[in-house]
Amino acid sequence: PITETCDGTDQDCDGVVDDGACMVPPTVMCPAPLTTRPLVAVTLVGTAMDADGVIASWSWTLVSSPPGSTGSFGSPASPVTSFTPNLVGVYTIRLTVTDDDGLTATCTTTVTATGDGIRVELQWNTNFSDVDTHLLRMAGGTGWFNSPNDCYYANANPSWDAAGTPDDPRLDIDDVEGYGPENINLDVPVTGATYRVGIHYYADDGVGASTATVRIYCGDIAVTPAYMTSRTLANGGGITSDANDFWRVADVRWNGGDSCTVTAINTLTTGGTARTTP
Structure with missing residues (x-):
């Protein structure tokens, strides 16, 4: 008898072919x-x-x-x-x-x-900085940073339109230490209504300008953005965030079903001006 190897024979003469010599993978x-x-x-x-x-x-x-x-x-x-x-x-x-x-x-x-209704996602390319996502209900007729028409960090789940929660937006993630992501979801938008997406460079924490990327999704089966865009935002040098860039990104009109129409705006103002100008 000799040491058993994996060759289809009983080399150690114990009556068992290969006798554990052939290791089988899982x-x-x-x-x-x-x-x-x-x-x-x-x-x-x-x-x-x-x-x-x-x-x-x-x-x-x-x-x-x-x-x-x-x-x-x-x-x-x-x-x-x-x-x-x-x-x-x-x-x-x-x-x-x-x-x-x-x-x-x-x-x-x-x-x-997948998305659900309207979903806005934000990412940016600098650490420690704080960039904020806003979704404004245009039917409210007011500027940004207000309650209840602007969904943002200080008004993360406002009550909009009909009673109940399905047509109320929510800020699911508020990232204050760089890169993101942040996102706002509106599960059941009002058919025919328009919602405006805005991005505010709240604080740069000394890192300077930051490039923000926004993706807008429409419908509960969407994995490809209906709209995607990027822009570099700056700190205005003031002692408050009102001097910093506020980016009006786009209007999103909900058409019903899983359909929306996105109209690019792509203009910059300051946080202070945005308080009174949609």
Whole structure:
């Protein structure tokens, strides 16, 4: 008898062919693709088996995601985990399992985060700075920084139009330490109504000018922006944010269904002027 090797024979003469000499890698299966909303978690359930041993470890990782986005796993080293996307788009996720022989197997799946009604997303390119997202109800007839017509950090979930919450906007994320993202969602816009998107450079924290990028999504199936644009904003040098740039980005008219019409404005004023001029 000699030491058993993986060759289809019983070399150690114990009556068992190959006798554990052939290490078999595990097999793994990912869940089917899932769809959710930004900031709404989904549950991912992986399955795996190992014909000649046991599964020793599990690892969920994010392979690709929309620009500037992040995704968080609740239990990335477990067969079952939650995953929470933070921006609209497609997230590709890989599950890797390792068996007790050190052999691995992988699979991939996707989580797609869609918009709902009107969704405005903001990102910018400087750290520590504070850039703010605004959504103005034009039917209110007032300027920015007011309650209830301007949805922004100081009025994050105003009551608009009909009774109840579906037609009320909400600021889901207010980032004050750089880069973003920030987003405002209006799940059930009023058909025929127009909403204006504005961006205010609230504070630069000494970093200077910052380039802001805005994406506007329309409809509950949209993963491609209806409109995207960027502009560089500056600190006005005053002692308050009223001297800083305020960017009137675009008007969004809700047509009903999943349809909107976006009309670019793309003009700059100051925060102080914006208080009285829509």
